[in-house]
Amino acid sequence: MTPEYGRPFGGASPGSIRIVQVAPDHLTVPPTGYGGIERVVYDLTESLVERGFDVYLYALPGSRTSAKLIPYEHSTPNPQEILRFVERTLPEGTAVVHDHTHKSIIGLARLPVPTLCTIHGTYRNTVDRPVYLSRRALDYTGGGKGTYVFNGINLNDYPLRKEKKPYLLYMGLVIPYKGVVHAIDAAEAAGKELILAGPVGDASYFEREIAPRLRANPRLKYVGPKGGEERTKLFGEAEALLFPTSLEEPFGLVMAEAMACGTPVLAFPNGSVPEVLAGFPELICSDSREMAAKISRGRYPDPEALREYVASRFTRDEMAERYLELYSVAAAEEPGPGSYSEEEWTHKREYERLKTEGKFAEALDACERWLECPDAPPVRRVHACESAAELCGQIGDSDKELRMAVRSFEFGLPRAELVCRIGHLLMKKEDWKQAAYWFDEATRLPKPDDYGLFYNESCWSWLPHVQLCVCYSRMGLLDLAKRHNDAALSIAPNNSYALHNDRWLAAVLPAKERVVELPNDAGGTFRMMLKLPGLIEEFILKQRGWEPRLASLLSRFAVPGSLFVDIGANIGYHSLYVASSKPDVACLCFEPHPELAGQLETNRALNVFGRMRIHPVAVGDSEGRVRFQMNRAGSYNRGLSFVEGDQTVTDDFEPTEVEIVALDRYLREDDRSNVSVMKIDTQGHERQAIEGALDTIRTSRPVIVFEWHESPPSQRLTELFDLLEGYEFFKAHPDTGEIRRLDEADPPDFRQDYVCVPAGRMADWEAYRIHSS
Incomplete structure (x- = not known):
């Protein structure tokens, strides 16, 4: 099937125009509770059906729609x-496909239908x-390429309620970036009841940051995810919705x-908020303090004015009309560069059909015809x-399976999926050395920005380490073997294969962990579990400490x-030292x-240590996900990992993604004014960590100790x-x-460690000065 092109919608009746909506495969359409994407897909689809298209x-199966439902057949999101x-x-x-999937998987495939x-x-x-x-998302995320359409809702699903109850509402996913803590801060400062509704997206964050606040304040209530009438009732009766997103x-x-x-x-x-609230800019708050002040004043727009504003900008009919304009333009255009030709599409569809019917030999013939299509781009030839290769595995032809996997290298960079397949085939032949070579290659491949037409996350993460x-x-x-299994567990802690290997290795390997007791300068001790071998662990074992004089200095400055x-706590020596010598100081690691x-x-x-809290995130001047270059499994010095920037990356590192936070947004409001000491060791990310904490620094005036990872230091250190x-x-x-002061000679073997002290705090200079001129 190859559709006809060059037919804009203008002259055709809606009933003759076939539009396909593709929803994600996480929740039903519409969702029963949380699920903004699915709610939008439902409203758009219903509006198009009402127009006769x-x-x-x-x-997913179980979805409700007035359209013709084609339910997915797979059982887990993929x-x-x-x-x-x-x-x-x-x-x-x-005529047109509308792709709503997270990865735009249909659009990336470039089917011969405008998408x-x-x-x-x-x-x-x-x-x-x-x-x-x-507009903000178009400019910020899309770099100005494309267009934008506001989401819309069905006003009939949201009854107007003029009489409100005295509670505030947070509705959404419970994760750090949604600002749940800021909502709690604002509600508590204003002395108001707050209802938190939505699924917990980060259980450790909830237990660490939210649950203690709930236990301490009966006016804070978490009611879980809500849908249907319960959800709209919460919206309608709330005095205000808090949306302190970062x-x-x-x-x-x-x-x-x-x-x-x-x-x-x-x-x-943040983000689209100024656009969505363009009609009511007085509702925008710079921080939780301003939010609390506006809650306390209680001067809000009239409920009818709020509803009329939505009716003029954010309805599903408005959304549908805008999308129909885009559909009409797309339908009149030829498919974009790299789209399937008629011949290639025919062979691809034939392959998919035969494979589904279990006719693997015939499907392999169709697949090879697809591979030989002269117009097929390299990315689809790899596919x-x-x-x-998969079909060869199904019919038991391992030699041809290997040839097909190797042939993929003719058309592009190696894919971890195919490299792991080669390794697996060699394992079946018990060629352990050659298999190890290929699995090791898989661990070194950079994860692609564009996942392409097939993607197996395990091949890019834990699987090659387990193998x-x-x-x-x-x-x-x-x-x-132990190093790589540990690497697999660090990526997938609950993986059954890695856990099985871990139990087996524990039975056959001598102990590689030691628990030691270390002194502090207050006459006390603390314990550490050391994993051997390792640079820091071996130093601690031999010297009974790691930078103990610096740790003592940190402890003396801690109020x-x-x-x-x-920041950059590693295995925690400095924090454990401070926590043991100053038990009334809270340590955030x-x-x-x-x-x-x-x-x-x-x-x-x-x-x-009850006042010591672990935060498994990076710290910088932004929030979200960042590339993190992590020392490979078994590295002698694991502390050299870093947030990717302008540092040199060698084969000793492998990229991954981690969460990153800015302290000014991440810390609770009362914590931001109570920091006495800040230690930063982030392997080249020190300035960003400081820039993301400037409000905290100006408020708390802490002593700051950091290692500058640039030698000799440049103008950038002066700028910091x-x-x-x-x-x-x-x-x-x-x-x-x-x-020593900056204008004095460097200490012997100086390693670019600096102490920054608020003016006057180091008045008793000789108490800290160790050497004599």
Whole structure:
């Protein structure tokens, strides 16, 4: 099937125009509770059906729609399964496909049907017709390429309620970036009841930051995810909805939903918020203090004015009309560059059909015809090789399976899926050395920005490490086997294969962990679990400490009742030292390396330090996800990992993604004014950590100790000092404890460690000065 093009909608009756909507495969359409994307897909689909269009909807079984439902057949979320299913079953004569999937998997496949892709998140997908949800999202996420359409709702689903009850509402996913803590801060400062409604997206965050606040204040209530009438009732009866997001919100559907019910929205000015609240800029708050003040004043727009505003901008009919304009333009255009030719599409569809029918030999023939299509671009030829290799595995032709996997290298960079397939085939032949070579190659491949037409997350993460564990154990290299299995567990802690290997290795390997008791300068001790071998662990074992003079200095500066913030805490020596010598100082430890953070938590638990909290995130001047270069499994010095910037990346590192936070947004309001000491060791990310904490620094005036990872230091170090107005700066040696002014000679073996002290705080200079001139 190849549809006709060059027919804009203008002259055709709606009933003759077939539009296909493709929903994600996480929730039903519409959702029973949380699920903004699915709610938008439902309203758009219903509005198109009401206009008489011939609409098909791909969605999970159990979805409700007036369109023709094509239910997915796979059982767990998998964008590649969505693509394969759509390719097999796309209705004949489709004029336009509208892709709502997170990865824009249909748009990336470049089917021979015009495809629009709505980008419902903060990711940039390299598709031909991207549609964002706000002008801000188009500019910020899309770089200005594409267009935008505001989300819309069905006003009939949101009854206006003029009489309100005296509670505030947070409605949404409970994760750090949604600003739940800021909502709690604002409600408590205003003395108001707050209802939190929505699914918990980060259980550790909830237990660490939210649950204690709920237990301490009976006016805070978490009611879980809500749907249907319960949800709209919460919207309608609330005095105000709090939306203190720190995300680059692409839209924020709950704002429109609340206003439709006549409920005002108090929000932080991030992402699309200024656009959605353009009619009521007085509701935008710079921080939780301003939000609390506006709550206390209680001067809100009239409920009818709020609803009329939504009716003029954010209805599903308005949304549908805008999309119809885009559909008409797309239908009149030829498919974009790289789209399937008629011949290639025919062979691809034939392959999918035969494979589904279990006719693997015939499907392999069709797949090879697809591979030989002269117009097929390299990315789809790689896909054809992967598909052919899979079919060869099904029919038991391992030699041809290997040839097909290797042939994929002719058309592009190696894919981890195919590299792991080669390794697996060699394992079946018990060629452990060659298999290990290929699995090791898989661990070194950079994860692609564009996942392409097939993607197996396990091949890019834990799987090659588990297989390397097997290969090295069969070769008698048990230490290497342990390193790779530990790497797999650091990526997937609950993986059954890695856990099985871990139990087996524990039975055959001598103990590699030691618990030691270490002294502090207050006459006390603390315990640490050390994993051997390792640079820091071996040093601690031999010297009974790691930078103990620096740790002593940190402890001396820590003020009773205050916070010590340890950014780049590693396995926790400095924080444990401070926590043991100053038990009334709370220690906040930030460590993004998963394995180090786990060891840090073990060390905290060994000492039962109740005022020590572990935050497994990076710290910088932004919030979201960042690339993190992590030392490979078994590295001698795991502390060299870093947030990717302009540092040199070698083969000793492997990229991953971690959460990153800015302290000014992440810390609770009362904590931001109570930091007495801040230690920063982030392998080149020190300035960003400071820039993201400038409000905290100006409020608390802490002593700041950091290691500058640039030698010799450049103008950038001077620029960092300029950020810290009202500070004095000193050079320090972390092992000897020597402190010298900037204009003095460097301490021997100086390693670019600096101490920044608020002016006057170091008046008793000789108390800290170790050397004599």
